[in-house]
Amino acid sequence: MTGAMYPNVAAFTVPEFRTSSISGVTPDQLFKTSSLLSAPGQPLEEELTKLYTDNPAAFIYAESNFYTLKKNTRVPEVCILGRSNVGKSSFVNALARRRNDALAFVSSKAGKTRSMNMYGFGPAPTVKELQAQGSKYKDEDIPTHTFHLVDMPGYGHASQEEWGKNIALYLSKRQAVKGAIVLIDAEVGPKDSDFHLLQLLSAAQLKTAIVLTKADKVKKGWEGLYETSKNVWQGICAIEARITDGNWTWEKDIYVTAVGARDTAVARSTVTTARLAVARLAGLVKDERPNVERNTRWSGKMVSFDDLQLAPSTVGGSPKDSHNTGKSARPTSESWKAKASELDEGSRAHACTFYSTVAQRGKSSPKQPTRAELDVILDNFIKTLKTDTPRDQARRVQQERERHPPKIFKTSFKKQEKRRALGLQKQFPEQTIRTRVVLDRRLEIEERRRQALDAREAKSKTLIESEWPAGEDVGSSKDANHTMKVNEFDEAFAASKGLADDKEQERYS
Ligand SMILES: Nc1nc2c(ncn2[C@@H]2O[C@H](COP(=O)(O)OP(=O)(O)OP(=O)(O)O)[C@@H](O)[C@H]2O)c(=O)[nH]1
Ligand SMILES: [Mg+2]
The missing domain is CATH 3.40.50.300 (P-loop containing nucleotide triphosphate hydrolases)
Structure with a gap:
């Protein structure tokens, strides 16, 4: 060296x-x-x-x-x-x-x-x-x-x-x-x-x-x-x-x-x-x-x-002799x-x-x-070869894991969640059914609320169109009457929304 x-x-x-x-x-x-x-x-x-x-x-x-x-x-x-x-x-x-x-x-x-x-x-x-x-x-x-x-x-x-x-x-x-x-x-x-x-x-x-x-x-x-x-x-x-x-x-x-x-x-x-x-x-x-x-x-x-x-x-002679003769x-x-x-x-x-x-x-x-x-x-x-002690076995498992790490990130998070949900459903079937009923009911309410809002929006649109002649620019108008009309409309709309919400609440609660 x-x-x-x-x-x-x-x-x-x-x-x-x-x-x-x-x-x-x-x-x-x-x-x-x-x-x-x-x-x-x-x-x-x-x-x-x-x-x-x-x-x-x-x-x-x-x-x-x-x-x-x-x-x-x-x-x-x-x-x-x-x-x-x-x-x-x-x-x-x-x-x-x-x-x-x-x-x-x-x-x-x-x-x-x-x-x-x-x-x-x-x-x-x-x-x-x-x-x-x-x-x-x-x-x-x-x-x-x-x-x-x-x-x-x-x-x-x-x-x-x-x-x-x-x-x-x-x-x-x-x-x-x-x-x-x-x-x-x-x-x-x-x-x-x-x-x-x-x-x-x-x-x-x-x-x-x-x-x-x-x-x-x-x-x-x-x-x-x-x-x-x-x-x-x-x-x-x-x-x-x-x-x-x-x-x-x-x-x-x-x-x-x-x-x-x-x-x-x-x-x-x-x-x-x-x-x-x-x-x-x-x-x-x-x-x-x-x-x-x-x-x-x-x-x-x-x-x-x-x-x-x-x-x-x-066999005679010295070892050296025998070596030289190849015998x-x-x-x-x-x-x-x-x-x-x-x-x-x-x-x-x-x-x-x-x-x-x-x-x-x-x-x-x-x-x-x-x-x-x-x-x-x-x-x-x-x-002279040691058979595995528990410690050796544990080390072997550890080494195997290092060599082939578990595939935790192979499936997406969404899939993992779904799998977990399925597992939970299996584990707690009763709770799962109740949770599902509540969830369905909530979704139903959400859907109706969305439909009601859409309907109201459509209604207010037709109201605006009937109040204002086509082609007039609302924002740039200097006319006080026009301004008042817009404010009145806003108030009316807010009131109707509140009422509607109350009514909806009553219906679905
Ligand atoms: N200082 C020094 N370290 C060495 C030398 N040769 C190997 N090592 C170290 O010795 C350790 C074991 O080396 P390996 O080559 O894995 O030994 P191995 O005989 O193949 O071991 P097994 O596969 O477990 O039977 C490693 O950390 C090496 O870096 C050397 O010449 N000098
Ligand atoms: Mg080696």
């Missing part, structure tokens, strides 16, 4: 072997050894900007249920996972260089995203590319982007048990998913639920990258980031030691980002790091780092003396079965999955984890 306040670190690289510690990498160091496959040798930062923004990112669709997701065999999907409020949706917006809420909805309250939201990034494939790809399904949508990013609901606070099952299904069954970005709050650090998710990812053998978010909020600066990265690394090492057989790949760069920071300069400075993390998982980046530094099938963990004793005699130096299933019996009760199930995972994702194998084994991992994950 740039700026005096923030450490200039884009990632912490995990060493291939446990003899050395993790080390900070500056943005320059991180970017100079990589380039896009579509633009070899070109500056990565510029090419990544083009990739993410030339063809504007777009919302494709949202789905809550795994079984009703659209078919997709052509576009690689990268999913964004993490605890509620860690900054997943902000991450999507930042990649697309959109302001908050422009693409994905962001909220300071946990539990904003409640469905799997699919966003398209990168240029649309050409016709040639599409033809080359082909498709298994006729009803599959024609791709409009290079890859999809899937913004997921968060786990932990305000999440649902049901959602845990959907995540697990998505990670283990969706063929299009090529990688998972796990976001971890840099200040808060990894939680049990994060490690349970990582266990699921390792069981599903899904390529994984860890991205620390909200680095701008880390009070201890570089030390704080280092501490969090180390905790993540140690937790993953423990998972690897128990459940993988070396086929789970996790990026050895723990990326540092602050894409949703209020300070836009800070936010912008880490966007390239975030873009690189996603592009790598989508399979769009060529890395030119020396092989020993990059993570391959061999996780690079040190094998303890005990493990070595349990390892089959056919796994992992112990065989038999020796690990023995080892599993030494493990504590909780981890035994994980140890079982260690030797039963398949070599390649998607390929069926008799070694695939059994349903029961996956269920144990899943149960652990689901245990």
Whole structure:
């Protein structure tokens, strides 16, 4: 990151072997050894900007249920996972260089995203590319982007048990998913639920990258980031030691980002790091780092003396050798079965999955984890998901209301009044009938009064016309007689009106 306040670190690289510690990498160091496959040798930062923004990112669709997701065999999907409020949706917006809420909805309250939201990034494939790809399904949508990013609901606070099952299904069954970005709050650090998710990812053998978010909020600066990265690394090492057989790949760069920071300069400075993390998982980046530094099938963990004793005699040499030859130096299933019996009760199930995972994702194998084994991992994950408390439910209702406010102004005021009157009529039928009778009577009186006035006006008109010869101007006349006549008429008219009114009153009262 740039700026005096923030450490200039884009990632912490995990060493291939446990003899050395993790080390900070500056943005320059991180970017100079990589380039896009579509633009070899070109500056990565510029090419990544083009990739993410030339063809504007777009919302494709949202789905809550795994079984009703659209078919997709052509576009690689990268999913964004993490605890509620860690900054997943902000991450999507930042990649697309959109302001908050422009693409994905962001909220300071946990539990904003409640469905799997699919966003398209990168240029649309050409016709040639599409033809080359082909498709298994006729009803599959024609791709409009290079890859999809899937913004997921968060786990932990305000999440649902049901959602845990959907995540697990998505990670283990969706063929299009090529990688998972796990976001971890840099200040808060990894939680049990994060490690349970990582266990699921390792069981599903899904390529994984860890991205620390909200680095701008880390009070201890570089030390704080280092501490969090180390905790993540140690937790993953423990998972690897128990459940993988070396086929789970996790990026050895723990990326540092602050894409949703209020300070836009800070936010912008880490966007390239975030873009690189996603592009790598989508399979769009060529890395030119020396092989020993990059993570391959061999996780690079040190094998303890005990493990070595349990390892089959056919596997010789150092882990480094095995890495270079591409062969796994992992112990065989038999020796690990023995080892599993030494493990504590909780981890035994994980140890079982260690030797039963398949070599390649998607390929069926008799070694695939059994349903029961996956269920144990899943149960652990689901245990970390809180079911709704009444407070959570109230918050959800509130959020729903914010999203779909009641349509109070859709009907006109007149219609509302009429509806209310009808409601009242139903509620108080007796009063309504009496009110209606009185109202009808009043209207009747009003009508008669109006008719009487009209008749009187017509009568007075004829009176004036008979008194005054046609063509004479009443107003401009200087004749005293004429003036008197007008006054007399006024008085007579006023008297007749009063009488008439009295009579009317008598008639109708
Ligand atoms: N300071 C800082 N705040 C951030 C950063 N990233 C996200 N935020 C804030 O964190 C809050 C949550 O962000 P979201 O992107 O909605 O988080 P989410 O993980 O999608 O949350 P859910 O959808 O509820 O699971 C918002 O208030 C963001 O502004 C960051 O890098 N730095
Ligand atoms: Mg969200």
